Amino acid sequence: MLGEGIIKGLAETGRNFLGSYFEPDRLVTVQYPEERLPAPETARTFPFLVYDGDDWQKGLRCVACQICEKECPPQCIYIVKDITKKPDYIGKLQFQPKVFDIDLSVCMSCQICVEVCPFDAIKMDVEFELSTTDRFGRLLLHKAELAKPNEYYHKIHPAEAAEVDARLAAEKAKALAKTQADAAGKSVSPKPALKPLAPASG
Amino acid sequence: MAEKLDQIFVQAKHELVRWLLCHVPGAWAEVLSALLSIATLLVAFAALFALTTLLERKGLGRIQNRYGPNRVGPFGLLQPVADGIKALTKEDVVPRAADQVVHFIAPLVLVVPVFLALAVLPVGRNMVVVDLDAGLLFFFAVGAATELSVFMAGWSSRNKYSLLGAMRAIAQMISYEVPLILSAVTVVMMAGSLSTVRIVEVQAGFSGWLPHWHVLTPWGLAGFLLFLIAAAAEANRCPFDLPEGESEIIAGYYIEYSGFKFALFFLGEYIGLFAVSGLAITLFLGGWTAPLPFVQWVPSYVWFFLKLLSLIAFFIWVRGTLPRLRMDQLMSFAWKFMLPLSLINLLAAGLWRFLPEGLTRWAFCSLLLAAAYIGLGRSLVQRRNLGRRTYRFAE
Ligand code: SF4
Ligand code: SF4
Numbered sequence: 001m002l003g004e005g006i007i008k009g010l011a012e013t014g015r016n017f018l019g020s021y022f023e024p025d026r027l028v029t030v031q032y033p034e035e036r037l038p039a040p041e042t043a044r045t046f047p048f049l050v051y052d053g054d055d056w057q058k059g060l061r062c063v064a065c066q067i068c069e070k071e072c073p074p075q076c077i078y079i080v081k082d083i084t085k086k087p088d089y090i091g092k093l094q095f096q097p098k099v100f101d102i103d104l105s106v107c108m109s110c111q112i113c114v115e116v117c118p119f120d121a122i123k124m125d126v127e128f129e130l131s132t133t134d135r136f137g138r139l140l141l142h143k144a145e146l147a148k149p150n151e152y153y154h155k156i157h158p159a160e161a162a163e164v165d166a167r168l169a170a171e172k173a174k175a176l177a178k179t180q181a182d183a184a185g186k187s188v189s190p191k192p193a194l195k196p197l198a199p200a201s202g
Numbered sequence: 203m204a205e206k207l208d209q210i211f212v213q214a215k216h217e218l219v220r221w222l223l224c225h226v227p228g229a230w231a232e233v234l235s236a237l238l239s240i241a242t243l244l245v246a247f248a249a250l251f252a253l254t255t256l257l258e259r260k261g262l263g264r265i266q267n268r269y270g271p272n273r274v275g276p277f278g279l280l281q282p283v284a285d286g287i288k289a290l291t292k293e294d295v296v297p298r299a300a301d302q303v304v305h306f307i308a309p310l311v312l313v314v315p316v317f318l319a320l321a322v323l324p325v326g327r328n329m330v331v332v333d334l335d336a337g338l339l340f341f342f343a344v345g346a347a348t349e350l351s352v353f354m355a356g357w358s359s360r361n362k363y364s365l366l367g368a369m370r371a372i373a374q375m376i377s378y379e380v381p382l383i384l385s386a387v388t389v390v391m392m393a394g395s396l397s398t399v400r401i402v403e404v405q406a407g408f409s410g411w412l413p414h415w416h417v418l419t420p421w422g423l424a425g426f427l428l429f430l431i432a433a434a435a436e437a438n439r440c441p442f443d444l445p446e447g448e449s450e451i452i453a454g455y456y457i458e459y460s461g462f463k464f465a466l467f468f469l470g471e472y473i474g475l476f477a478v479s480g481l482a483i484t485l486f487l488g489g490w491t492a493p494l495p496f497v498q499w500v501p502s503y504v505w506f507f508l509k510l511l512s513l514i515a516f517f518i519w520v521r522g523t524l525p526r527l528r529m530d531q532l533m534s535f536a537w538k539f540m541l542p543l544s545l546i547n548l549l550a551a552g553l554w555r556f557l558p559e560g561l562t563r564w565a566f567c568s569l570l571l572a573a574a575y576i577g578l579g580r581s582l583v584q585r586r587n588l589g590r591r592t593y594r595f596a597e
Contacts, residue, residue: 002539002579006524013265013523020264029269 041159044124046104047113049146052089056147061121063094068113068122076106077113088119089168090175100143104130120164126156204499211503212328215239239331243320250510251472252282258518265522292461297360300458304358309463312351312470315344319477324399326490326503337398338390341481342383345436348474349375352445355467356455367454371445374435374532378442381540382432385425388551389416389485398481402489411495415488420567421551424575426486428544430513433482435536437475440521447526479513480506539578546574 020026030037051059069077082098113122125148132138154161206213219234226234256271256278263270271278296305322337324330334340349372356368390396393404407414416422435442446454456467483489487509490502527535550567557563 001576002583009523010519013519016267017261017264017519017522020267026267027269028267 039126041157043126044111045109045128046107046125046130047102047111047122047146048125048148049100049143050121050123050150050153051147052150054149056144056149058086059149060096060143060147061089061119062097062100062117063088063119063121064097064100065095065118067116067118071112071116072107073110073112074106074108076103077101078103090172092175097143100146101140102146103140105135105139120168123153123157123160204501208327208501208503210501211242211326215242236331240321243325243331244317246325247317247320247473247476248469250476250507251469252286254472254476254514255285255468256281257514258521261515261518262522265519286465289462289465292464294461294463295458297458299360301358301360304354305458306463308351308355308358309459309466309470311354312348313466313473315347315351316470316473316477318344320473320480322398323477323480323484324402324489325480325506326501329490329503330399333397333399336396338386338396338401338481341398341477342379342386345474345478346379348436348470351470352455355459359455359458361458363451363453364455364457366451367445367447367457370447370451370529371438371455373529374438374442374444374536377533377536378432378435378540381428381536381544382436384541384544385428385432385547386481386485388421388425388547391548391551392416392555398484398489402484402491405488406491408495413488413491413493415486415491415493417486417488419554420564420571421547421554422486424543424547424550424571426482428540428547429482429486430516432540433475433478434517434520435532437478438471439475439517441524441527442532443526444529444532449526475514475517476510479510479517482513483509534582539582542578543571543574547571 016026050061052061053059064079064081066079066081069075069079078099078101079097080099082096084096085093086096088094109124111124114124130139150161150165153164215235215238218238219231222234223231259281260270260278271281274280274284296302319341321331322334322341324333352371352375353368356364356366356371359365389401393401395401395404405414405416412418417426434440438445444454446456451457456464459467483506490506492498492500492502492505550570553570554563554567557566
């Protein structure tokens with residue numbers, strides 16, 4: 001009969017209305033600033049630059065290869081190469097960025113920069129309370145604000161960071177073995193090897 | 203004591219007028235009295251508007267298992283204040299291509315008539331701004347002016363969505379005006395008067411426990427339901443909110459309005475809803491009369507506003523339940539169901555008037571209306587005008 005569905009619907013919404021007062025489980029709202037849900041392991045917001053050790057200038061993993069700059073779909077990364085080099089985690093001399101800017105208001109959190117970086121230098125952050133009234137001061141982040149220690153990376157993405165660390169350590173060990181083998185093979189005519197460049201701690 | 207409480211506002215007004223007359227010429231008495239009533243009415247209904255926006259958001263939230271606004275003030279009670287400040291401080295954008303003058307006056311053309319309509323509603327014993335002999339006629343006449351405003355807004359904005367919204371609004375309001383007035387006519391037939399005050403007086407009194415409200419008769423119940431449905435359509439309330447349909451035509455006729463003009467439209471819509479609900483109360487729910495004999499000591503205006511609030515709550519409940527109709531469903535519902543049923547209801551009211559009192563007229567009128575309801579409903583559903591639509595080319 002006409003109108004039956006309406007009565008049923010009214011009963012349903014009425015039940016919801018009353019139920020929301022008596023059964024707190026019904027209310028799924030999280031009262032955000034006071035209550036928070038833990039972020040899932042895979043949460044991501046914007047990229048940051050990882051550095052090893054204590055000195056962010058020295059330990060920055062980025063070698064200014066500019067792959068991420070080229071790949072970033074909305075083109076929100078801006079890199080200027082420095083002319084001076086610094087040793088990377090294996091000990092090889094590499095370039096370093098003089099300027100590394102990311103415009104958070106343009107970034108779309110796609111994580112492509114992370115995927116393409118061959119040096120595990122750029123990772124995704126989980127910080128999301130970034131709203132500000134200062135468009136250029138607080139949303140265009142420079143190298144110094146982007147650099148965050150490896151420990152921080154471990155804290156926000158433990159599993160992923162452990163995997164990266166293991167891989168880097170293995171590469172380092174391999175490189176070390178190779179240099180040693182090379183050194184042993186060429187011991188007849190010793191040359192100043194890469195020895196003095198002490199590998200950065202991992 | 204109860205008497206005094208009931209008439210407290212009326213007394214206060216008289217005292218105030220008397221006091222003011224010491225300072226101004228006596229010829230002003232009428233004007234002063236009217237101005238005072240109008241001021242009170244404006245304040246009361248504006249406050250009710252603020253309360254309703256809050257209740258609506260809270261109620262809809264609870265229906266959807268949410269909290270609703272709960273940040274501004276205790277339990278979110280100050281939310282209307284925050285909304286008001288926001289509306290006042292927003293930029294007032296007028297499209298360059300718009301017809302500036304018409305765009306400007308459209309919200310006023312909406313707000314003024316709906317407040318005018320309130321003037322003939324008796325909100326309590328001796329509490330009506332003007333007791334017109336043709337109060338009901340006046341109400342419908344000024345109510346029809348809102349259609350003009352809606353079309354002005356939609357046309358002057360020079361926006362395809364607003365024009366679509368305005369077209370829909372005109373089609374809908376004119377279609378539903380017919381059953382709205384026809385269902386009100388039954389009451390006029392029974393009360394023998396177009397005066398709203400007289401209509402309430404007719405419904406005062408009790409037989410045993412039952413009040414003499416029109417809704418408690420078969421034709422009254424049918425008329426009340428028809429009136430409510432048509433009122434929802436007139437006030438552009440869900441499920442008849444096609445003219446605004448946020449999800450299809452964005453906001454319909456007030457898409458190009460912002461800031462305070464938007465707030466005026468919002469106010470106009472709600473006051474329109476109050477006015478038409480108030481009329482439903484006056485016509486069918488006994489106006490300011492008490493529902494039971496032993497609670498008659500409660501002041502009459504309390505009853506009126508209680509009834510008004512419960513009707514509003516019902517409208518909110520319906521809004522939280524029903525999805526929006528499609529345009530063709532809307533139209534076929536108006537012309538193929540509402541109109542015939544309200545005509546049959548006229549017949550039922552006539553029969554009720556002339557049949558001898560007793561069980562026979564009850565049975566006769568109820569049977570007539572039930573048969574009409576079932577028959578019309580079945581024909582509507584069977585002809586698939588309200589059912590699922592089948593598409594010939596787009597499947
Ligand atoms: S972050 Fe990675 S990809 Fe980008 S410039 Fe540095 S090393 Fe290259
Ligand atoms: S996350 Fe995507 S958009 Fe953001 S900087 Fe990386 S590549 Fe660019």
